[in-house]
Amino acid sequence: SQTIHQWPATLVQPVGSPLSLECTVEGTSNPNLYWYRQAAGRGLQLLFYSVGIGQISSEVPQNLSASRPQDRQFILSSKKLLLSDSGFYLCAYLRAHEQYFGPGTRLTVT
Amino acid sequence: GENVEQHPSTLSVQEGDSAVIKCTYSDSASNYFPWYKQELGKGPQLIIDIRSNVGEKKDQRIAVTLNKTAKHFSLHITETQPEDSAVYFCAASKNYGQNFVFGPGTRLSVLP
Numbered sequence: 001s002q003t004i005h006q007w008p009a010t011l012v013q014p015v016g017s018p019l020s021l022e023c024t025v026e027g028t029s030n031p032n033l034y035w036y037r038q039a040a041g042r043g044l045q046l047l048f049y050s051v052g053i054g055q056i057s058s059e060v061p062q063n064l065s066a067s068r069p070q071d072r073q074f075i076l077s078s079k080k081l082l083l084s085d086s087g088f089y090l091c092a093y094l095r096a097h098e099q100y101f102g103p104g105t106r107l108t109v110t
Numbered sequence: 111g112e113n114v115e116q117h118p119s120t121l122s123v124q125e126g127d128s129a130v131i132k133c134t135y136s137d138s139a140s141n142y143f144p145w146y147k148q149e150l151g152k153g154p155q156l157i158i159d160i161r162s163n164v165g166e167k168k169d170q171r172i173a174v175t176l177n178k179t180a181k182h183f184s185l186h187i188t189e190t191q192p193e194d195s196a197v198y199f200c201a202a203s204k205n206y207g208q209n210f211v212f213g214p215g216t217r218l219s220v221l222p
Contacts, residue, residue, distance in 0.1 A: 046210070097203075098144065098159065103153050
């Protein structure tokens with residue numbers, strides 16, 4: 001069976017500091033992977049998606065970036081965090097046509 | 111691009127009553143419509159989905175209906191229970207599950 005992991009679960013970072021969030025998927029090969037951000041009480045905003053190693057598509061311009069160094073690893077990064085980067089970050093993978101989400105990372109930028 | 115609207119934004123029902131959440135979409139090429147349940151502090155969980163070649167799908171107390179002509183689809187929960195309380199999201203995608211566009215969510219509260 002497939003599982004998806006995200007870490008850390010929670011993170012508090014000062015403005016201007018770097019960021020690295022990691023997502024890994026088990027039990028599947030070459031999945032489509034996604035990064036979403038969810039602001040408090042809001043819907044899901046697609047940030048990046050990847051159809052394979054080194055292939056990243058960005059949906060919105062921002063100070064975030066994504067990388068896929070391995071088939072089942074997806075990383076979300078920033079060089080300098082902004083207050084507006086606070087939120088709940090969700091990684092997801094696609095199996096057939098169904099999308100499955102990880103447990104999320106709660107990021108608070110202070 | 112695709113735009114998904116969802117109503118209502120909040121919904122309170124008495125335990126045992128039914129709850130209905132409705133979504134509309136703009137892109138007639140969308141062909142896959144999942145519904146997700148998100149509990150506090152957790153990632154969304156897929157609860158039911160429907161493809162464009164089907165008008166209705168049911169799974170125990172949960173059902174989804176799709177009207178392609180009107181471009182809307184709805185989630186129906188019958189005999190609601192307190193554990194149904196959560197935020198529910200609808201979504202639409204083309205090509206059976208490539209990029210998804212999500213609705214803004216509905217906070218459902220089931221009152222005991």
